[in-house]
Amino acid sequence: MSSAPIKLKGYDFFRQTLKSPKFVLAPMVASSELAYRALTRRHGATLCYTPMFHARLFSEPPNHRYRKEQWSTNAEDRPVIVQFCANDPDVLLKAARMVEDDCDAVDINLGCPQNIAKRGKYGSFLQEDWPLIEKLVKTLDENLKVPVTVKIRVFADVEKTVAYAKMVEAAGAQMLTVHGRLREQKGHVTGLADWDKIKAVKEAVNIPVLANGNILYYEDIQRCMDYTGVDGVMSAEATLYNPAIFDEKYKDMPPYSWEMALEYLEIAKEVEAITPCIKAHLFKLFQPALPIHTDLRHAMAAAKTWDDYYAVTLKLKERLQQDEATIGEENLKGQVDDRGVRQYGHWRCQVRREKRLRNDLIFFFFSSAALHSPRQVSGD
Structure with missing residues (x-):
């Protein structure tokens, strides 16, 4: 035994x-x-x-x-x-x-x-x-x-x-x-x-x-x-x-949002993820881009099936690739602006703007004025 x-x-x-x-x-x-x-x-x-x-x-x-x-x-x-x-x-x-x-x-x-x-x-x-x-x-x-x-x-x-x-x-x-x-x-x-x-x-x-x-x-x-x-x-x-x-x-440049979204969708299809989870994830992954491409934000909100989400994601990929080609990334490689916000193109994954602003400003303060105090603003 x-x-x-x-x-x-x-x-x-x-x-x-x-x-x-x-x-x-x-x-x-x-x-x-x-x-x-x-x-x-x-x-x-x-x-x-x-x-x-x-x-x-x-x-x-x-x-x-x-x-x-x-x-x-x-x-x-x-x-x-x-x-x-x-x-x-x-x-x-x-x-x-x-x-x-x-x-x-x-x-x-x-x-x-x-x-x-x-x-x-x-x-x-x-x-x-x-x-x-x-x-x-x-x-x-x-x-x-x-x-x-x-x-x-x-x-x-x-x-x-x-x-x-x-x-x-x-x-x-x-x-x-x-x-x-x-x-x-x-x-x-x-x-x-x-x-x-x-x-x-x-x-x-x-x-x-x-x-x-x-x-x-x-x-x-x-x-x-x-x-x-x-x-x-x-x-x-x-x-x-x-x-x-x-x-x-x-570590130096976050991934393309559409790249992560398509990878997630393929996994979600394979494991039969429920659609409310899919919708929530896609809205977060595309959060920098959806205020710009509002028609696709509405389409994402109206989506109900995996096929719907996949179709909207492919449209967003096309739009965002066009945006990157037009705008370029020379000034969007994570440079910190005068408000302390790291700059990335809206086609890349990134934490919500207000949270990045609070984190970067606080990190700047503690790095400059109190080098040995790394306490951080909450993000999780």
């Missing part, structure tokens, strides 16, 4: 199972689905998270459609970590057991700051309830075949943040992702992601730590790792606008 496989912990899990990932795609609701995970893997991502799943909806029999639409994987989709939000240890365990044979770990979301998380009492709105958090983590650690990992936000006080992280570690978490901003930092008040708090957590715990917060350009990754000492860097929103952010090939 063969014995059950040994469940690896901490750095053994990080190195042997996850293969020491440095570039990590974040869990994003309706965005880090199988097709997009595959696209980012092709362009440098070495670990991917699923979207955040609601444990109760995922595990209850009447919600079979929810589970089928939200969760899919294949042999190439590894390593992968499945993330759940929950506030009941038994419900969380039931959901986690439904995926444990098809993933490398299960992650608990303690970072979601949205109002829906407040109403449902999950995500970052559990962070004051340490006994419940401890029980959630401990239940998975003691009963799952795979390790449990946790994603948190920071507190205003660094000592409390460190104590929080150590409590999560002691409860059984085998890896920790630290989102370096407060629960209140979201939307128009996103503000700075505090790399100092991430660094403090990394120095205090004995498990692998990933940093999350404002990775907008390829060079931000190593800068974050050098300062905080983390084991890897997670990026969320920036990857939606530039899925090749982890790809060294594009």
